[in-house]
Amino acid sequence: MTDVSISDxxxxxxxxxxxxSHRFHAIWLRDNAADxxxxxxxxxxxxxxxxxIDPYTRITxxxxxxxSLLVKFSPEDKTVAYxxxxxxxxxxxxxxxxxxxxxxxxxxxxxxxxxxxxxxxxFEAVRRGASVKRGWLxxxxxxxxxxxxxxPVENLALMQVVDLFGYVRETNYGRHFEVRTEVNPTNLxxxxxxxxxxxxxxYRDPVPTVxxxxxxxxxxxxxxxxxxxxxxxxxxxxxxxxxxFRVLSRYCARFEYAGEKGVVLRSRKPMxxxxxxxxxxxxxxxxxxxxxxxDVPFEEMELYYQAYRRLGEIIDDPAMEVTFRLEPGECFIxxxxxxxxxxxxxxxxxxxWLQGCYADKDGLLSTLAALQADLPEAAE
Amino acid sequence: MTDVSISDxxxxxxxxxxxxSHRFHAIWLRDNAADxxxxxxxxxxxxxxxxxIDPYTRITxxxxxxxSLLVKFSPEDKTVAYxxxxxxxxxxxxxxxxxxxxxxxxxxxxxxxxxxxxxxxxFEAVRRGASVKRGWLxxxxxxxxxxxxxxPVENLALMQVVDLFGYVRETNYGRHFEVRTEVNPTNLxxxxxxxxxxxxxxYRDPVPTVxxxxxxxxxxxxxxxxxxxxxxxxxxxxxxxxxxFRVLSRYCARFEYAGEKGVVLRSRKPMxxxxxxxxxxxxxxxxxxxxxxxDVPFEEMELYYQAYRRLGEIIDDPAMEVTFRLEPGECFIxxxxxxxxxxxxxxxxxxxWLQGCYADKDGLLSTLAALQADLPEAAE
Numbered sequence: 001m002t003d004v005s006i007s008d009x010x011x012x013x014x015x016x017x018x019x020x021s022h023r024f025h026a027i028w029l030r031d032n033a034a035d036x037x038x039x040x041x042x043x044x045x046x047x048x049x050x051x052x053i054d055p056y057t058r059i060t061x062x063x064x065x066x067x068s069l070l071v072k073f074s075p076e077d078k079t080v081a082y083x084x085x086x087x088x089x090x091x092x093x094x095x096x097x098x099x100x101x102x103x104x105x106x107x108x109x110x111x112x113x114x115x116x117x118x119x120x121x122x123f124e125a126v127r128r129g130a131s132v133k134r135g136w137l138x139x140x141x142x143x144x145x146x147x148x149x150x151x152p153v154e155n156l157a158l159m160q161v162v163d164l165f166g167y168v169r170e171t172n173y174g175r176h177f178e179v180r181t182e183v184n185p186t187n188l189x190x191x192x193x194x195x196x197x198x199x200x201x202x203y204r205d206p207v208p209t210v211x212x213x214x215x216x217x218x219x220x221x222x223x224x225x226x227x228x229x230x231x232x233x234x235x236x237x238x239x240x241x242x243x244x245f246r247v248l249s250r251y252c253a254r255f256e257y258a259g260e261k262g263v264v265l266r267s268r269k270p271m272x273x274x275x276x277x278x279x280x281x282x283x284x285x286x287x288x289x290x291x292x293x294x295d296v297p298f299e300e301m302e303l304y305y306q307a308y309r310r311l312g313e314i315i316d317d318p319a320m321e322v323t324f325r326l327e328p329g330e331c332f333i334x335x336x337x338x339x340x341x342x343x344x345x346x347x348x349x350x351x352x353w354l355q356g357c358y359a360d361k362d363g364l365l366s367t368l369a370a371l372q373a374d375l376p377e378a379a380e
Numbered sequence: 381m382t383d384v385s386i387s388d389x390x391x392x393x394x395x396x397x398x399x400x401s402h403r404f405h406a407i408w409l410r411d412n413a414a415d416x417x418x419x420x421x422x423x424x425x426x427x428x429x430x431x432x433i434d435p436y437t438r439i440t441x442x443x444x445x446x447x448s449l450l451v452k453f454s455p456e457d458k459t460v461a462y463x464x465x466x467x468x469x470x471x472x473x474x475x476x477x478x479x480x481x482x483x484x485x486x487x488x489x490x491x492x493x494x495x496x497x498x499x500x501x502x503f504e505a506v507r508r509g510a511s512v513k514r515g516w517l518x519x520x521x522x523x524x525x526x527x528x529x530x531x532p533v534e535n536l537a538l539m540q541v542v543d544l545f546g547y548v549r550e551t552n553y554g555r556h557f558e559v560r561t562e563v564n565p566t567n568l569x570x571x572x573x574x575x576x577x578x579x580x581x582x583y584r585d586p587v588p589t590v591x592x593x594x595x596x597x598x599x600x601x602x603x604x605x606x607x608x609x610x611x612x613x614x615x616x617x618x619x620x621x622x623x624x625f626r627v628l629s630r631y632c633a634r635f636e637y638a639g640e641k642g643v644v645l646r647s648r649k650p651m652x653x654x655x656x657x658x659x660x661x662x663x664x665x666x667x668x669x670x671x672x673x674x675d676v677p678f679e680e681m682e683l684y685y686q687a688y689r690r691l692g693e694i695i696d697d698p699a700m701e702v703t704f705r706l707e708p709g710e711c712f713i714x715x716x717x718x719x720x721x722x723x724x725x726x727x728x729x730x731x732x733w734l735q736g737c738y739a740d741k742d743g744l745l746s747t748l749a750a751l752q753a754d755l756p757e758a759a760e
Contacts, residue, residue, distance in 0.1 A: 031685075032672045262747065
């Protein structure tokens, strides 16, 4: 039973479908009209601005007819059809998410238990099959990391990985960088030292949102890679003490890198970043580039340091870690706004050569969304 | 008179300089030590993590000596020297900024009055002179936009502009894009239509933080460029009605672009973005790619639309606009997280050919900071 009624002198209507009611405002409906005068049929862009819509727009008629809601507006005397499914998908007449740290339902947190089922796919299979690619990108979006195996063992093979979903983000480190032991390293990553789990380049704003690390040589002992879900760590911190979560999300940290000539990168961002409505959207954690934190009031600094220490302990907890060893032709991709990566120390005998590069999530998520639109019924 | 005293059983100290007192915690001081065991002398990166510092770290001795504060810590039995100037610069014992919408003091808002003194420099002068470049980049950072004149009139000259300060952000639009009339435009930018002032690509996360628009041909009538300071507009909105500012910063809008095959870009971000402590950090405004807003509760939607409409009116107000016409070899650069740009409609006779590209602020601000470090005494 689908029904519609007009209320508040035409300022909104109430659409009732299957026993649930959804109110929509006249101005919202008019602004979201999809007719050819409002939206370009070719590229979907809106042809008008809000200034072109009368502020006193009212609903004068509304009826449901064969899967559509037909709405007539005054003073324009214009009738617009809305798909009922679209209206339900975009209904805003519902309780808001307000709890700090809520997660996009498309994301799933994980701990060491994921060691048994590391998201992974074969390079050629992803390259050739839209359905495999869709599944692999969906895992990457859901877990914030995934491996790719069976790729070519050749210089710059990582660029072929980026081509699968997006575009390289070039930085002062180049379009790509070599991760192997250097004599005078500009960055501790280019030594044999173990590195605590971290997100890359938190001193950069915007941070590179995707990182690819691709293995070309791997005969040295050690050097295993580890990943930790920063969202799982942040939410565990919150569970242990909401005040710890509060201070790390409420105050900005500072990060800095000035390790090479002509480069002074600085940022002022929280370690745990929330959207204004509380969605957990990013984690930044990097002991090497943490600068002096000076935006926390004196009275909160001790608590802040307790929280920062505890977050580090959670990140270091083996129960949080997924560990794997990359062989030549294998790589892993991380969502650098969420998943921390680490490596164990490695020895001077044998070689360990990885190539790394940055990319961005916009391209990755766009490629996934386009595949999902093209293959809506593919199993996953 | 400089003095130091230890309090709270060594948990913090109080440094008094010139009549002002600054308290620093033991753990903060120890974490920010700059000695060679804590920080790499070569690249400045921290060699230890917070886990390597005892949680019960206390100050056992503190004295001031020739421009430095010397602090001895237990249980490590380690003495560290801190530069007094550095301590004052990083003092956190001060009232916090809490008013929503506070601005980085390095930024200055502007309105149409800036028409008389548009930040601008000569391409060759910037390329050849570190001091000119420093001044030009400082203007760009302060105002969020600047022109560059006298550049080469040749294909891809805009890449030479990006080389002055950073790196191109490649996207589905390519490393650069052509802005001229197309027959089947994938984007309304590629028509002769006037465009309301907007920020580019708000449907992308991260958004490209810098845009360059470079003129190669300009004989058509019309097509002038306009820029509007989104921060000035947001703060004017707040001055008119703090509740309008509140709803546009408190709730996420949605943006979408799916105008070409294989591309479905979507974002969920507020039109006015604040840091967690209220700093105004970004504005997104684009009628063409605004998608259905469905994260605003029903009860606030009318107010939200009033605020959205009023923000658009402020942006459209000629009193906010800086207008100029680009001649061949001229370009302008905008901070796309702050400054909106627009263009007037242009006719079919004559030509108007611009090339555009995206880049990022991290490189720009790093180049500026490095020049400022190298040329600390340059007049500005």
